[in-house]
Amino acid sequence: MNTVLHVISDRNRRRLPLVDALVEAAKGGADVIQIREKKAPASETYTQVKQLQQHLATNGLAARVYVNDRTDIAIATDMDGVHLAAKSLPIETVKALRGRANWHGRIGCSVHHIDEAVQAEKDGADYVTFGHVFASESHPDIPPRGLYALRRIVEALSIPVIAIGGIDHTNVGAVLDTGCSGIAVIGAILDTTDPRGAAEELKAAMARADAHPKVPF
Template sequence: MRAVLHVISDRQRKPVPLLDVLTQAAEGGADVIQIREKKAPAIETYQLCTSLKEKLSQMDRTPQLFVNDRVDVAMAVCADGVHLASRSLPPGVVKTVTKQSSWHGLVGVSVHSVEEAKLAAAAGVDYVTFGHIFASESHQGEPPRGLLALERVVGAVDIPVIAIGGIDVHNVGPVLDTGCSGVAVIGAVLHHANPRYATERLKEEMDKARTKPRFAFPVGTVNAIGEFL
């Protein structure tokens, strides 16, 4: 059982060429590419997703494609999952919608405490993302929650926990020692001059982890009618 690497897009922090950067991250071994376009119109997010899916389909090893917040876009492009934030639809509502539709992608949610993680797990989500673990550009001025808080969340829920926030090749080892199921990064890949190399280096360090994940991150591909292959 190996920890997984999520690479998250952020057009504000890497304006152009975002598609090329994400493609390189996939080539470098990213397990999940998450499209997070908070301020973009739905059509632009849809177009980015479809363009990236075309790129990914040409690879021997295809990472999962997730869409942040936009359940409609995730369903429209038949993504492998959707990731919910605090201002997204409630996870319980999204799980109900997916059960009633032909799309059965994974549903994850961002949490910031043990209590929030437990509520998300009770709502039936497939995984949670917890952070920020270290100081992060995405949360300037906010104190990091740290490894002990991450370890508590990992032990509190019976679903995979993905760590996020300030994680890079220098500190990913101690993060994985908590038993989390993987890490999510933005700057560690998007800010690097060679995103493919940055992703490969992260994966190399992750493979050195001494602790196995408490839970394996779910994998699978959703086909055109929403079934896992």
């Protein structure tokens, strides 16, 4: 199985202390942990990233660590990647910063329409996240975009596409059948008292799907 599981942090949707929950998710098989702190000061996010990196290393866990929006923190902590949102720096600017800093992290970005996805690839994104695929607590007032839209984007791009939004062990097989490179989740893992078990269950469902991504992540 070449599809990957991303777990995105949300301090408002977790049952355990956040770093503990993320480490447990990594123990359960999460491939990428993304720290997303939209309102926290840089120093707080920096400290959180360092704590997570230390705990992962101490436990011998191979999960890669990304940060949402904060390219400065990604470079300062030598993270595996940065994920850009609509209000983040442009992809081209982050690529330039990456080169000047001699940093080798990957650059991803969120997209919601096929035109955005195609433009992101042209601008130099290493991957995109598309959603929300199904109804999601994160966007309760916006209709889901569905599997057909996801498949169109997968077919249009030559970089990895990660699906997000309302995905869990019951529907992940249908998502992976589109040829996407993996999934990203929040509540399916963090909004439980057993993030490790939830991650293991989701990874097992992904394995049963026996999917073959168009582009491995």
